[in-house]
Amino acid sequence: MSTPSVNTSAAIPAGFGEAAFEAFLSTRDEPEWVTQSRRDAFKSYCELLESELDPEEFRRVDLRAMRPDRFQLNAASELSQDSADGNDTGTILKGQAEFAGHVTHIDGQLASNDLSAELAAKGVIFGDLAVVVRDHSDLIKKHFMTKAVDSETDRFSAWHAAFWTGGTVLYVPRNVSVEAPLHSLITLQAEKAADFSHTLIILEDGASATLLEETVSATTENLGLHVGAVELILGQEARLRYVQLQNWNQKAWHIAHQAGRVENNGFLQWTVGGIGAKLAHIHQDVVLDGRGAEAEVNGVTFSTEKQIHSFYTQQAHNAPETRSDLLYKQVLRDHSRAIWRGMILVEAEGQQTNGYQRNDSLMLSPTCRVDAIPGLEIEADDVRCTHGATAGRVDEEQIFYCMSRGMSEYEAMHMIVEGFFQTVFDRIPVEVVRETLNQAIIKKLGFGR
Amino acid sequence: MSLLKISDLHVSVSDTPILKGVDLEIKQGEIHALMGPNGSGKSTLAYAMAGHPGYTITGGKIEIDGTNIIELDPNERARLGLFLAFQYPVVIPGVKVADFLRHAMSNVRNPDRKEGEKLIPMREFRKELLGQMNELGMDPEMARRYLNDGFSGGEKKRMEILQLAMLKPKFAVLDETDSGLDSDAVKVVSEGLSRLSGPEMGVLIITHHERLLEFNQPQFTHVMLAGRIVETGDANLAAELHEHGYSNIRERHPEAAAEEVVEAV
Ligand SMILES: Nc1ncnc2c1ncn2[C@@H]1O[C@H](COP(=O)(O)OP(=O)(O)O)[C@@H](O)[C@H]1O
Ligand SMILES: [Mg+2]
Numbered sequence: 006m007s008t009p010s011v012n013t014s015a016a017i018p019a020g021f022g023e024a025a026f027e028a029f030l031s032t033r034d035e036p037e038w039v040t041q042s043r044r045d046a047f048k049s050y051c052e053l054l055e056s057e058l059d060p061e062e063f064r065r066v067d068l069r070a071m072r073p074d075r076f077q078l079n080a081a082s083e084l085s086q087d088s089a090d091g092n093d094t095g096t097i098l099k100g101q102a103e104f105a106g107h108v109t110h111i112d113g114q115l116a117s118n119d120l121s122a123e124l125a126a127k128g129v130i131f132g133d134l135a136v137v138v139r140d141h142s143d144l145i146k147k148h149f150m151t152k153a154v155d156s157e158t159d160r161f162s163a164w165h166a167a168f169w170t171g172g173t174v175l176y177v178p179r180n181v182s183v184e185a186p187l188h189s190l191i192t193l194q195a196e197k198a199a200d201f202s203h204t205l206i207i208l209e210d211g212a213s214a215t216l217l218e219e220t221v222s223a224t225t226e227n228l229g230l231h232v233g234a235v236e237l238i239l240g241q242e243a244r245l246r247y248v249q250l251q252n253w254n255q256k257a258w259h260i261a262h263q264a265g266r267v268e269n270n271g272f273l274q275w276t277v278g279g280i281g282a283k284l285a286h287i288h289q290d291v292v293l294d295g296r297g298a299e300a301e302v303n304g305v306t307f308s309t310e311k312q313i314h315s316f317y318t319q320q321a322h323n324a325p326e327t328r329s330d331l332l333y334k335q336v337l338r339d340h341s342r343a344i345w346r347g348m349i350l351v352e353a354e355g356q357q358t359n360g361y362q363r364n365d366s367l368m369l370s371p372t373c374r375v376d377a378i379p380g381l382e383i384e385a386d387d388v389r390c391t392h393g394a395t396a397g398r399v400d401e402e403q404i405f406y407c408m409s410r411g412m413s414e415y416e417a418m419h420m421i422v423e424g425f426f427q428t429v430f431d432r433i434p435v436e437v438v439r440e441t442l443n444q445a446i447i448k449k450l451g452f453g454r
Numbered sequence: 455m456s457l458l459k460i461s462d463l464h465v466s467v468s469d470t471p472i473l474k475g476v477d478l479e480i481k482q483g484e485i486h487a488l489m490g491p492n493g494s495g496k497s498t499l500a501y502a503m504a505g506h507p508g509y510t511i512t513g514g515k516i517e518i519d520g521t522n523i524i525e526l527d528p529n530e531r532a533r534l535g536l537f538l539a540f541q542y543p544v545v546i547p548g549v550k551v552a553d554f555l556r557h558a559m560s561n562v563r564n565p566d567r568k569e570g571e572k573l574i575p576m577r578e579f580r581k582e583l584l585g586q587m588n589e590l591g592m593d594p595e596m597a598r599r600y601l602n603d604g605f606s607g608g609e610k611k612r613m614e615i616l617q618l619a620m621l622k623p624k625f626a627v628l629d630e631t632d633s634g635l636d637s638d639a640v641k642v643v644s645e646g647l648s649r650l651s652g653p654e655m656g657v658l659i660i661t662h663h664e665r666l667l668e669f670n671q672p673q674f675t676h677v678m679l680a681g682r683i684v685e686t687g688d689a690n691l692a693a694e695l696h697e698h699g700y701s702n703i704r705e706r707h708p709e710a711a712a713e714e715v716v717e718a719v
Contacts, residue, residue: 401507402544403544403545403546406540406544407554408532409504409505409528409529409531409538410554412561413529413569415569416561419569420557423549427547428547428548
């Protein structure tokens with residue numbers, strides 16, 4: 006992994022100012038277009054830092070305590086052998102299923118990577134963006150932040166575009182089906198480490214794949230920062246199942262721009278699990294560009310203590326006969342907060358589309374808070390769009406009913422919470438994902454007191 | 455032989471006294487009928503026995519074999535062998551009948567079980583569940599449905615009887631398990647209960663109808679009026695009430711009937 010042509014021994018100063026940026030650049034060995042795009046993005050980042058964040062998206066998200074200057078990017082060679090050896094720390098997915106390949110990152114650096122020889126022979130690429138951007142520069146240049154996530158959107162997209170560290174790339178050629186799931190593990194280990202990973206999935210026409218990605222912390226106490234991006238690019242009739250299970254420790258900040266674009270008759274099934282982080286804000290867009298394109302979005306979040314889980318979701322219908330279906334289920338306890346702002350956008354071209362969005366939340370304590378705001382903006386006249394949000398407390402009658410059958414109050418609560426999530430689990434066809442999410446939730450619920 | 459003994463029970467709902475001194479003794483193996491006009495307090499008695507937090511016991515005792523259970527949580531009462539078939543069973547979305555019952559059974563069969571401890575083995579459980587469902591003429595597919603979610607009235611009541619069958623309580627209270635059912639469904643429920651009750655189970659049947667009692671002849675019939683049991687007789691009393699309604703009862707107990715009028719205002 007060492008890159009002798011660059012200055013790998015340079016320590017990158019903490020924070021994300023000019024000096025840190027230049028030091029970071031000096032550790033990278035990248036095509037000229039990448040360096041230029043980083044410089045452009047850094048300039049935008051500095052400018053965007055001066056302007057307001059979109060109040061529609063950020064009004065309820067309190068970022069004042071984030072303090073970027075405390076966090077530290079790793080130089081490319083800094084990954085110690087110790088941490089590379091312990092690279093499975095914290096994973097809850099690995100070992101749960103037969104994966105056709107793995108990519109593991111620690112503190113923004115590639116730790117290990119494998120892919121079945123069979124898939125490699127078919128032209129499938131599965132690896133670290135920092136490597137693939139050198140080996141397949143043209144392919145990446147065509148898709149990287151050109152279609153799905155725009156670096157100019159706000160300070161976070163620009164920040165990410167300037168400092169991205171690496172990330173998991175999956176490329177599946179035309180008409181190739183990847184049957185077994187692939188696994189991507191993103192780990193934070195060192196105190197105040199920063200991960201700026203970029204997940205890029207490109208499915209050519211008729212290709213199909215399943216990628217299960219998890220973000221975990223090696224410790225419960227180390228501070229961490231993730232400023233990420235996810236881009237899912239689906240050609241005609243491509244089928245992608247993508248899962249991102251955010252399971253950082255409760256000291257991590259997680260900010261991400263995530264977007265999927267789907268061409269004619271493509272199908273994207275996207276599942277987001279929000280378990281960890283101190284504060285997570287995800288801007289999640291699905292954009293249906295081709296006739297008959299479909300997207301199904303599932304969200305499962307469980308917030309406890311003082312966690313904040315915030316989602317800004319958009320379902321854009323840019324073509325006729327497209328279908329989007331979003332269901333978020335959120336459970337809260339203690340002093341946690343969940344914020345969800347959803348929007349279905351239908352362009353004038355989006356005739357005969359079907360858009361659905363729903364957010365249900367369940368509050369387990371009187372001190373948590375939910376703001377769930379659905380929205381529609383429709384330019385076409387022949388569409389079916391429905392939306393809704395519910396928020397409620399655990400029904401005392403349900404608790405009593407369970408208890409009258411011998412269950413303790415906690416067991417009753419667990420049963421009701423699991424049941425609440427079940428209706429979204431029913432939509433997730435990958436068993437390992439359902440099981441893993443359920444286990445993560447049960448672990449967090451805890452038994453007894 | 456176990457004994458359920460209720461003495462001078464007073465129960466309030468949101469500070470309104472509803473039960474005003476109820477006495478009742480049920481031995482394991484006995485069948486008791488509890489009748490009375492709407493609003494007389496029958497469900498209140500059932501809920502107070504099961505430990506519903508909205509029903510405050512302001513006086514008296516409920517004892518199982520000498521242990522006063524009024525301070526116990528509903529789950530502890532269930533583990534002591536008390537079961538209530540709800541008049542209005544609760545829907546629990548997303549929780550499969552089989553999972554719910556397996557948890558319930560694990561606790562009731564092992565009263566010392568703590569949450570998170572192991573459940574009764576799947577094979578053993580499934581065998582028993584499918585057997586009981588078969589006896590009650592239930593489609594095994596029901597086990598995979600979410601508890602009472604989208605069930606018809608008859609399906610819900612049958613589900614209560616299934617739970618009774620699986621939990622095998624010492625004392626079962628059935629609160630209008632036969633109401634709102636067509637006659638075929640009443641027959642299934644009645645036969646189910648008569649098959650399940652026996653020397654091991656004491657039963658309190660709250661009902662307005664004759665059918666359930668036809669299959670399950672009560673040794674005792676109690677009549678509740680305005681929060682008190684005003685008369686106790688045998689099966690003939692139940693038959694009399696079915697024929698003539700409660701006017702004779704009201705005539706024989708003018709003080710209670712007067713309180714009932716006040717309450718209805
Ligand atoms: N949850 C409740 N809140 C307020 N009043 C109640 C509640 N439950 C019962 N009551 C009152 O208590 C009395 C007895 O009701 P209930 O026990 O349901 O009678 P029954 O089952 O004999 O028809 C009625 O006057 C009823 O209005
Ligand atoms: Mg009643």
